[in-house]
Amino acid sequence: MLPMAKRGDIGGAKAVYRDLETYTDYVVLREEGPPSRNLIPLLNDLVIDGKIVKKFEDSKTIRENVINKLKIIKNLQPKISYGV
DSSP: OOOOOOTTOOOSOEEEEEETTTTEEEEEEGGGOOSSTTEEESOOOSEETTEEOSOOOOHHHHHHHHHHHHHHHTTOOOEEEEOO
């Protein structure tokens, strides 16, 4: 059975990419890949088939990353672009 969209939704797995210069986020179908080369993926697999595939960061590192990103976006207007 194939995944099917509910009314008004677009079916299929999605991927989200961010342009770090403008903080514009792009939502696209996962199999399409990023709309341009200078985008980073925001969604990464942590567990696949019950196995941990990425090391988790400690809370201090996460906190520092969040504070740095908040300083950057303080003067920006984040945007979302839907490519699906």
